[in-house]
Amino acid sequence: MSTAQPAALSFRAAVEADVPELVVLVESAYRGDASRAGWTTEADYLDGQRTDPDGVRAVITxxxxxxxVVERAGAIVACCQLEHRGDYVYFGMFAVRPGLQGAGLGKEILAEAERRARETWGAKEMRMTVINVREELIAYYVRRGYLRTGEMSPFPYGDARFGEPRRDDLAFELLVKSL
Structure with a gap:
């Protein structure tokens, strides 16, 4: 009796034709009831959208x-943004299909993103911002070598492009990892 291994992941740059599916992926990972199938949901903190076609298109271009874009057997299963900013790379728009979360996929994707940041741009560190009340998510990144800086930036209250806050104490905390 053998247990079949899931198909290997493949990585490629997103293109314009991916925009609709990527918007659905990001929204499903973070907002609304569908996001509760995974553990990265922000549904308890934010209503409204996480991104839109223009936001995804801006990252692509x-x-x-x-x-x-992360694919398995030809299907998009995840995505993440890498943006070169001088001596570091910003990591963002990380989304894994909710039903696939918790199985090690994120860890594998994060490792590939870090490798690409080093090899493509010679980056010395990876940076990201995480909503400060997301303790479980912050702990996930800390386990992967990211350090909490305590440096906060304000949440864009009043800008519906980032969602509709259900709390008044949201901010973004900067996490950093040396590469």
Whole structure:
């Protein structure tokens, strides 16, 4: 009796034709009831959208970065943004299909993103921002070598492009990892 291994992941740069599916992926990972199937949901903190076609398109067309599409057996299962900013790379728009979360996929994708940041841009560190009340998510990144800086930036209250806050104490905390 053998247990079949899932198909290997493949990585490629997103293209315009991917925009609709990537918007659905990001929304499903973070907002609404569908996001509760995974553990990265922000549904308890934010209503409204996480991104929109223009937001995804802006990441795809940014000459200083890439939106990586992660596929398994030809189906999009995840994505993440890598944006070169001087001596570091910003990591964002990380989304894994909710039903696939918790099985090690994120860890594998994060490792590939870090490898690409080093090899493509010679980056010395990876940076990201995480909503400060997301303790479980912050702990996930800390287990992968990211350090909490305590440096906070304000949540864009009043800008519906980032969602509709259900709390008044949201901010973004900067996490950093030396590469």
């Amino acid at each position: 940014n000459e200083d970065g890439v939106l990586l």
